[in-house]
Amino acid sequence: MKIALLGPGHPFRGGIVHFNSRLAMELQKRSDLDFDLFYWKKPYPEFLLPGSAQSCLDKESSLTFHSNGKQFLSYTNPLTWMKMIITLHQGGYDLFITHWVHPVHFPVLKFILNFVRLFTKTEIVIIVHNVLPHERIRFDASMTRSVLKMAHRSIVHSDEESKKLINIVSINHAPLVAFMPVFDQFVTDDDISSSVRISLGLRTKVFLFFGFIRQYKGLDVLLEAFHLFAQTHADASLLIVGESFYQENKAISAKDRYLANWLPDDPVRSQIVWIDRYVPNEDVCRYFTAADLLIVPYLSVTQSAPLQIAYAFDKPVIASDLPAFHECVSTGESGYLFETGKAFDLAKKMETFFEKPIRSESVKRFRQKFSWERYVNLILGNTNHGGNGL
Structure with a gap:
């Protein structure tokens, strides 16, 4: 089978970049596949980027997970759209896999996929990371519908997203x-856990929040919950790692904004360690090995890359009880769920974790169902028909 994959890659940042890179690694090692990899050279126009264009580039990481591929597709250069079409036509691919992340990609993907549909026999597979964006924009549903109806098959990562996709897009699969x-x-x-804890001044119990700081991720709920928990747990630390995705006032740090209503002499302040910057790939392991568990207090979600990083390190999680998390968190086996947006309930689950700790061996067993080999087999094993893979 001959496969082409199009997605973002280094030097760009973000979870979809890591997802695409890891998917490419898995496809490349399959001896039964003839695989070609294509990257976006410019996935967004500058005026749509948060901050400056340079802020979306990963200049910090020496470890990139980058696989060799052709990188020429540019959002702002229609000639590269035609080059992509010609390349796909000449390649005679059985399968073309790409990603749907945000409606901003509508003009490019609509143009390319329409030609693939009309002039090739290539099957189009779209991995839908977000049916609709977290921060809604005008006409997002119509743009999503227009592109996703071009797919022969769509891959989603939760039942909720599947229902949303069916409601928005009239698809025949x-x-x-x-x-x-x-x-x-x-x-x-x-084994760097002890040295990292010492260098960061962490205490005995360590909770981790990791990733871009965005409003829908519920960091304010976590801070309120930790403040409640810390009243009786002076031996606990909250480790917050990640930079703000949108930063309106660069002079004010995320820490100062989120803790603006806390008293300056509040003793709980000293129990919070805040790494307010983008973390290079090679440093990700430092923070996950140092933590006892990850907390993902999201207010809305399709899926979570930090949660799956935690599982890779055999770390349990506490997550909000959103439908998507119900599908990937097993209570007492891989973590605990709390009532979304409720700081008091999250504080109780933090207590529960240390009363009934979840061992790494349990998480390791549970995460086997989320292997990349199984994921690729689901994609390739269903190339001729639709239906649920789980």
């Missing part, structure tokens, strides 16, 4: 409900 695989590319064999 059932979406394949897969899962978000573990992001195991960050794992190392080095």
